[in-house]
Amino acid sequence: MKAYVFPGQGSQFSGMGKDLYESSEKAKALFDKANEILGFNITEIMFHGSEEELKQTKVTQPAIFLHSVILAAITPDFKPDMVAGHSLGEFSALVANGVLSFEDGLKLVYKRALAMQKACEINPSTMAAILGLEDEKVEEICASIKDEVVVAANYNCPGQLVISGSNKGIEIACELMKAAGAKRALPLPVGGAFHSPLMEPARVELAAAINSTSFSKPLCPIYQNVTAAPSTDTEVIKKNLIEQLTAPVRWTQIVQNMFTDGATLFVECGPGKVLQGLVKKVAKEAETASV
Numbered sequence: 293m294k295a296y297v298f299p300g301q302g303s304q305f306s307g308m309g310k311d312l313y314e315s316s317e318k319a320k321a322l323f324d325k326a327n328e329i330l331g332f333n334i335t336e337i338m339f340h341g342s343e344e345e346l347k348q349t350k351v352t353q354p355a356i357f358l359h360s361v362i363l364a365a366i367t368p369d370f371k372p373d374m375v376a377g378h379s380l381g382e383f384s385a386l387v388a389n390g391v392l393s394f395e396d397g398l399k400l401v402y403k404r405a406l407a408m409q410k411a412c413e414i415n416p417s418t419m420a421a422i423l424g425l426e427d428e429k430v431e432e433i434c435a436s437i438k439d440e441v442v443v444a445a446n447y448n449c450p451g452q453l454v455i456s457g458s459n460k461g462i463e464i465a466c467e468l469m470k471a472a473g474a475k476r477a478l479p480l481p482v483g484g485a486f487h488s489p490l491m492e493p494a495r496v497e498l499a500a501a502i503n504s505t506s507f508s509k510p511l512c513p514i515y516q517n518v519t520a521a522p523s524t525d526t527e528v529i530k531k532n533l534i535e536q537l538t539a540p541v542r543w544t545q546i547v548q549n550m551f552t553d554g555a556t557l558f559v560e561c562g563p564g565k566v567l568q569g570l571v572k573k574v575a576k577e578a579e580t581a582s583v
Contacts, residue, residue, distance in 0.1 A: 298381035360562035412484030424475030
């Protein structure tokens, strides 16, 4: 069975999507339509923008979404048996499996980006990658920090967990993680505490937009970030999509569940190969555990 996976923020690069635009009339039409919907020339930034320009949340999220869904749209015989997306990538996955239209998906992603940017300005905050500690130990340390917000945000693969919270909370947590034996506790160059309670203002804003958008029956199950479980019910999909902003991304569990449910081939649809690397690490851990 074939699983298509869609990346989130961090996979952007200058020149992304340019080859698609130049080699496919269908891709060109979709990119041009995106410029109209957004009201600014995002293709110019994607194809020629600086790293700084591409790092702006309001650019990054729609740019990665566009690269991913347009690549899926022009892929011959695109017939996934299951899909999943990492954070923002969940929206790309929902367009690819027929739940959202291209236009509605792009509008939601842009609204999400602006809402998250606003939430970051209300509560200055950040994230950090913790390498080489058991998930349970990371969770325990986060819970021990009482006067600051610090939570597990991205379960990326065994031994790699991203935490999210207030600037002070992350600083304290990184010191405690290193003292507990983490190989690395690395603050990330992001604008805020994504997938944490500090994103509540963005969740409220996005909920209204999601609830007023038409969702169609999916072509195949989507394994969602919040539960790591496959969903085909549009009401469940909506609920999980709303909760995603303040809940952790359970990527390790998603990949494990896809393997359990028969996935034999994972195809990353979007810029970069970050998810392919994470899938290999989850598979390697599973092989070791079964020996």
